[in-house]
Amino acid sequence: MKLDSKIPEGHISKKWTDYKDHLKLVAPNNRPKIDIIVVGTGLAGASAAASLGEMGYNVKAFCYQDSPRRAHSIAAQGGINAAKNYQNDGDSIFRLFYDTIKGGDYRAREANVHRLAEVSGNIIDQCVAQGVPFAREYGGLLDNRSFGGTQVQRTFYAAGQTGQQLLLGAYSALSRQIGLGRVKQFNRHEMLDLVKVDGKARGIIARNLVTGELERHSAHAVVIATGGYGNVYFLSTNAMGSNVTAGWKIHKKGAAFANPCFVQIHPTCIPVHGVNQSKLTLMSESLRNSGRIWVPKKKEDAEAIREGKLKPTQLAEEDRDYFLERRYPAFGNLVPRDVASRAAKERCDAGHGIEANDTNEGVYLDFSTEIQSKGRQAAYAKGNHNPSAEEVTKLGKQWLEEKYGNLFTMYQKITDENPYETPMKIYPAVHYTMGGVWVDYNLQSTIPGCFVAGEANFSDHGANRLGASALMQGLADGYFVLPYTVSNYLADEIRTGKISTESQEFIDAENNVKNSIESLLKNKGSKSVDHFHKRLGLIMWNKVGMARNEAGLKQAIEEIAALKEEFYNDVYVPGTADELNPELEKALRVADFIDLGQLMAMDALQRNESCGGHFREEYQDAEGETLRDDENFSFVSAWEYMGYDISKEILNKEELKYEFIKIAARNYK
Amino acid sequence: MAKSALLKSSIAKKYWMALTGLFLCLFLAGHLAGNLQLIFSDALHFNQYALFMTSNPAVKLLSYLTYISILFHAVDGFLLTYQNIKARPIGYAKNNPSKNSSISSRNMAVLGTLILVFIVTHMVNFWAKMHFDENMPLQTITVEAMGQKQELYLTTNEGYMPVAQVAKSYEDATKTGAQSYIANRTEFYNTQAKVKIGEGYKDLHKITVAFFKDAKFGLIATILYVIAMAVLAFHLLHGFSSAFQSLGLNNPNWTPKIKFFGAAFAIIVPILFAIIPVYIHFFLK
Amino acid sequence: MSSAKNININLKIWRQKNAKAKGSMETYKLDNVSTASSFLEMLDQLNEQLINDKKEPVAFDHDCREGICGMCSLYINGRAHGPDTGTTTCQLHMRKFNDGDTIFIEPWRSKAFPVVKDLVVDRSAFDRIQQAGGFVSVNTSGNTIDANATPIPKQDADKAFEAAACIGCGACVATCKNGSAMLFVGAKVSQYALLPQGKVEASQRVLNMVRQMDEEGFGNCTNTGACEVECPKGISLENIARMNREFLKASIK
Secondary structure, three states, rough: OOOOOOOOOOOOOOOHHHHOOOOOOOOOHHHHEEEEEEOOOOOOHHHHHHHOOOOOOOEEEEEEOHHHHHHHHOOOOOEEEOOOOOOOOOOOHHHHHHHHHHHHHOOOHHHHHHHHHHHHHHHHHEEEEEEOOOOOOOOOOOOEEEEOOOOOOOOOOOOOOOHHHHHHHHHHHHHHHHHOOOOEEEEEEEEEEEEHHHHEEEEEEEEEEOOOOEEEEOOOOOEEEOOOOOHHOOOOOOOOOOHHHHHHHHOOHHHHHEOOOOOOOOOOOOOOOOOOOOOOEEEEHHHOOOOEEEEOHHHHHHHHHHHOOOOOOOOOOHHHOOHHHOOOOOHHHHHHHHHHHHHHHHHHHHOOOOOOOOOOOOOOEEHHHHHHHHHHHHHHOOOOOOHHHHHHHHHHHHHHHHHHHHHHHHHHHHHHOOOOOOEEEEEEEEEOOOOOEOOOOOOOOOEEEEEEEEHHEOOOOOOOOOOHHHHHHHHHHHHHHHHHHHHHHHHHHHHOOOOOOOOOOHHHHHHHHHHHHHHHHOOOOOEOOHHHHHHHHHHHHHHHOOOOOOHHHHHHHHHHHHHHHHHHHHEEEOOOOOOHHHHHHHHHHHHHHHHHHHHHHHHHHHHOOOOEEEOOOEEEEEEEEEEEEHHOOOOEEEEEEOOOOHOOOOEEEEEEEOOOOOOOOOOOO | OOOHHHHHHHHHHHHHHHHHHHHHHHHHHHHHHHHOOHOOOHHHHHHHHHHHHHHHHHHHHHHHHHHHHHHHHHOOOOOHHHHHHHHHOOOOOOOOOOOOOOHHHHHHHHHHHHHHHHHHHHHHHHHHHHHOOOOOHHHHHEEEOOOOOOOEEEEEOOEEEEEEEOOOOHHHHHHHOOOOEEEOOOOOEEEEOOEEEEOOOOOOOHHHHHHHHHHOOOHHHHHHHHHHHHHHHHHHHHHHHHHHHHHOOOOOHHHHHHHHHHHHHHHHHHHHHHHHHHHHHHOOO | OOOOOOEEEEEEEEEOOOOOOOOEEEEEEEEEEEEOHHHHHHHHHHHHHHHOOOOOOOOOOOOOOOOOOOOOOOOOOOOOOOOOOOOOOHEEEEEHOOOEEEEEEOOOOOOOOOEOOOOOOOOEEEEEEEHHHOOOOOOOOOOOOOOOOOOOOOOHHHHHHHHHOOOOOOHHHOOOOOOOOHHHHHHHHHHHHHHHHHOOOOOHHHHHHHHHHHOOOHHHOOOOOHHHOOOOOOOOOOHHHHHHHHHHHHHHH
């Protein structure tokens, strides 16, 4: 497989502008002759579908939820980065570009990331114009906060619901186009295969989840914007329905899958409560602006806390280990996510974990210091220069409530503990996948006409994503990249005419899907889909999780391959194909997760270095920091599907060239 | 489109409910002021008031507005209720609405229908008699002159007409040779000249007192009246402040005040109405 | 979490094969439910039990399970999203129930939300209302004015945000005795009415959205306030009042 990243020549700051200026266009009168399919209606999908609809193409948009507004982008809490420098703290496009490359541990493409930083400002402008109610200061101008891995305040936010507000903005733009008839929306539809004709993406097979009917949809280009694959771990912060199926189906049809082992484990999630747990809940990274992370210094204190004999609030200051502040004084509690997660794991593995569950995995996120300092500030602001201790505490709690009220309420609902009084218990959980379908500079996969956007592609975050950058990338891809690059591709399609869905390729694809559904339903196995998914998740979390090693990865590869056989022999899927059948939906998704899980382990095994979210225990320095190997691993691994046996997949490499950023050890100390 | 929206849309229906409802609240206040004369004033003043209310052109206009409001409020209410029932064809097996809304707010249609029934009977009992009853008595007073009791009609020009000298009709007068007779239910005419010489007061006061003091039905009438006022109170308890919400008047400063005033209105006005028959039945001599 | 215990419960759940079938309430017994589980995890547990017994699992809508996507619904013991206030079903936890409880679980009931299967309903009416006018007509371009060019008073921005926090779950419709969607529509109308960006199209927006709302077969608002109480995001009735104002303004123009 030949990987051509199509990165334009020229200076980094000019590449996108020059490239964009020379892309081919489709004239307005030709656009209605062209069909585009967009799968997924999150930030990337909804913004792409809306923008392409506005341009005049015939767009069909698909989502598995009952409304495009429910895509999991909605759950993003903290914010969206943009190099606006409204706070005058030295921010710039270059600095956002640099922070993102560095945050990604030098495993992302320079040109893509710079483009992302360039359009970041436009995103904020566009969203405000759409009526997205970002947080504002009393002067009426936009407020910012800071996020992990940066030393500027460039994060725009809407309380703890930024993803929701941005998605509703994109959804409103999409709704407008649906109302105008430019976009046809298919809710409760799941793409189950890509149809290729003469080597080009020409349509999809989608299942109507209500009637079970298989539908053929043709188009001149297909955009996949179906999010990440974190649910391969079963427990993650992803939505229950989030899946890799669309990405995996195009992978099976020839699209390379890049860096599958790059997974982000988010440090601040609510710890696991028990065996019936179905998902993990994120507590926004923004909380690390105000909270201090600690565990008891002494193991016996940790044990006493787990047994309920000691309360965290009773532990003296000198008996607490603020391990992030201790290890990374420059960034403190605001180190990037991978660093914070690993540090928490290291403490818990050493026996200092405080959660009374099977694994003792949990650390404290403590707001008491912030309550005192903000309380004092608030008292002073009110003209009270000699506030009593109670007043300070009261005002401090008020401040917290205003800033993070919804998160604190959510925490209390889930755990039944009051985070204003006692520190939050948190532990890392799978959150985001930097890996994804390989795309070139145009966001086109190795299948011509098949574009991949947002979390579903691999392009911008390297081995670790910085907080508040996922929303930025989704919208950048959908609003400001795809409209140009898809048009460039479609400029050669204006003479193609309507694509028939009666061709042999469509018939074959539909039959394949039908057969795979029937074989699952006919399989009179004994175990539920969730049973297999949970087992896959355990293998992944234990062996392809926060810390990986060669022996574990090799075991994982074998175990997953065996699990795959067992799944196809022993899974039980109730119900029929011609009805709403959530178990069938899950079975189809888990089948793809099993394949992907194995590939992730293979990718992690070949990458003999530690970088970003990928931590190989063999490659760490004396202090437990990651040891990157730029000499041998400064490449994107792009896997090529070779059939049912995943272990046969071929590894292709795209070398990463750093022309404008000096590659260096990633240091947050 | 804007015009039809003002008639047909769901929100417009709310405006009409609110506007007619608030107008009827004003009517209630006026009506109450009049009724209270049954307690705090004498029969003459009450009947004078009743005459004013049935003859003054401005009041007439208002009364037509009231009839229209009642009609519109009722018809609109029935329409809303019908549509609302249609909006949920299958109900819940288990429902627990008391956790989220007041009982009066959920039963406005039932309360409203009861009030409508009350209004109809109330109008039959009093309004219709006042307007259409040919046998509506005219107010009289009894005076003792020279050891003899004499019954006199009161006339609107502050004069008197001895009852004995007034026949029920011209025919009667010609038969009995009475000096005068009554025409058009309230007008006194001279029998010879056939000219109007005065006008009497319809004795609504007497009708009212008799109604509530009736040996057979007085107690029941009083109780039913009190119940009707309780129903009205519940209707107003939601309706008053609800009208402001429908008209878009909801803000953190004013809403609590409106709600307070609405609740006070909803409790005080029906209580005052209810006191009157209770007073008549039990205490009026 | 350490206070978690296991309880045994009885469930009465609406089962309906598909949109056309006639449904009924069915009874199930479920043992050993951890009080630390969420309500939906309890249903997962029930489904696992049903699947192991080779019975058909209960279909219910859910996705993010963190209270924001608005996909989960369920009328639990006579209340939308269950007994807790300010909570979606996915964030309702079993510690709100006691050992031996019988829990009624029903789908949203509204003519405009027909049942698809079991507890799953079709809420696309909300999408169509949004399509009728729930947007600012601004095309994608890199050339909109700078985000800070138009200052917006913090108070207005905050209010717009509070209205925009609606997750479109439909609890307002489900709980309203009239099946009215005015809280949903009022919130959307309000968000835009409060922001300068939305004022240009305010009249058309409110007229179109209300027209669509009426066409979908939702009931009429009688201001019972139940929606505000049951809304998991605490959307205020003020938004309905604002919509009423906006509608009046637009109608008499």
